[in-house]
Amino acid sequence: MHINWRTTVQVPDYGNDHLNELFQRHLSEATDDDLLAAYLHWAEGRIALDFCGTAEALVERFYSENESLDRLRTPHRSRYASIYQSARADLRHAIEQAIDTTESTLLKARESWRSLCAQTPHDLAGRYRQAGEAHPGRAAVALIGQLGEQNAEAERAVRNALVRYRHEMHRVAVLEQEMATFLASDGSFDLQDVDTMNPYEFEHMVARLARRDGLNVVRSGGGSRDLGADVIALTAGDLRVVFQCKHRHAGVGKVGSRDMQTLNGTARPEHQADIVIAVTNGTFTKPAIDFSRSHTIHLLGRTDLRRWATWGDPLLSVLDLTDAPLTTTAVTPGSDPTYVQVS
Template identity: 50%
Template sequence: MHINWATTVTFPEYPNAQLQEDLRCRISEATDDDLLAAYLYWTEGRVAVDWFADAYDLATEAEEEQGHLTNLVTPMDSPFTAEYSQARTDLQAALSEAISDATASREVARSIWRELREAISGDVAARYRAGADEASWEATRLGPVKGKLTEAERFMRRALKRHRDVMHDLALREEEMKSFLSSEASVSLEEIHRMTPTAFEQTVAALAKRDGYQILRSGGGARDLGADVIAVTPCGLRIVAQCKHRQGGRGKVGSPDIQTLNGTARPEHHADVVVAITNGTFTKPASEFASNHDIHLLDEARLKRWGTWGEPLLAVLGLADVVEYIA
């Protein structure tokens, strides 16, 4: 075998003379094939160890990010609570997938390294000679490990960036919301609960005007035929609303009121959108009747979104996409 004995690697002086003699004999008998095979064999093992470490590091990082996510408090009773929760869910799923992929890759690398250790008892050079069964090589299973790890890390990085971007955007919107809540445009539920029925109707009309609607009626009366507020959106939709105030927000609107609204809103007032609005809640029969007759219900929770947080009425009612289609 051709060995450059001028190399900085020197033959050790083993304390056992027999061991040193046997090693020298074996080296002297080694061929170039043996040298290359031994290096290939060692390198495969080294790569398996390195990729095991990469997989371990990726799993550890993902687990640490999960810990940070667990400590992140989701703001409750916020216009953005659902978005905060969704961002958390999306990142949690991505981190779990990264951990799963990294753990699987780590176990494959560990298994291959162990098999390589066991293979030292065989003819190492025979592993790499022409015609050898390449399918039996541990390296054939090692190959895909790095690709899977790379993709798992890329996926995790993208998920972390998306989460950071979403959280940054939500923080900015929270600041804007604070400014809105301190303005006269925001009407709190506490204010609404203290109102008279007439003031409530006028407030609903004012909120519709805030949305940019033309107000045709801003209060009901003895002959209102179930329409307390009538407004027209910029795209021409005619909205007919019946307002039912409940003192202190305590009380429910029943089915008879919704049936009355259904009987007049479209035939008498030519409504495109029919909505019943209360600062309380609706009974189950009222909700079922409204669902069956295409009547939208705005209860206390939705009223807060519209009146207090400033979300447009049609968005609260789930009709924003319909308006965009018409426009």
């Protein structure tokens, strides 16, 4: 064997003359094939161990990303909470998939390394004289290559998910800034201010909001003879919208079915309403919701009032209505019971 004895690698003294002699004899009898085979066997194991180290670091990084995501909080009462939550859920899904992938590849790589260790024969040179796919280490090292591709794909998926998340956070930051400007304007009514209004002020606020949405208000307040119509407005398509306004002091209290029965008895027969809406800063009882569902009365309670009065969402959008004749209503499953949409 051709050994450059000027190498900095020294043959150790094993503390036993017999062992030292054995090592010297093996070195003197070794061939170039022995040297190359020993190096190849070492290199296969080194590749497997290096991959394990890289995979471990990747797993730790993905867990760290997940922990960072856990520390993020949606801004309190944000208009765009659903965007925050959706973007975070998408990113978390990508990270958790990447964790599953990299932990699986790490386990397989460790098994591959143990397999390589177990394949150390007496005749290493003979092992590598086997051609093509016949030599035992080939499958183990080929597996490392496949595992590396899987980890690279997982890393790309997380990187792309992070890009999408940052894009969504930039978009929502712009929306939040625009919303902050709107909230500071005269067109927005905070629910705390609404709760301190008297019924007359509440009716006029509803009329003002209707005008803000482009409706033509023909009555802006009710009275003792209003026959259940506190505000009347016309849409761009000349549909007649009748509002009954039920203010609750401090936002506490519910509107019952009797009020809905009264509204139902006058809104269409007396006022020729195409769209009938009951609006309150409180909530509605279940009987009121049930009655309204069966008589095509659209309920706008506290949750939706925030969308309309505070956040500036158009009324017909809040109630999921279009400027067209309406027939049936249904309470949205799983939503706040004050939220009613057209079915």
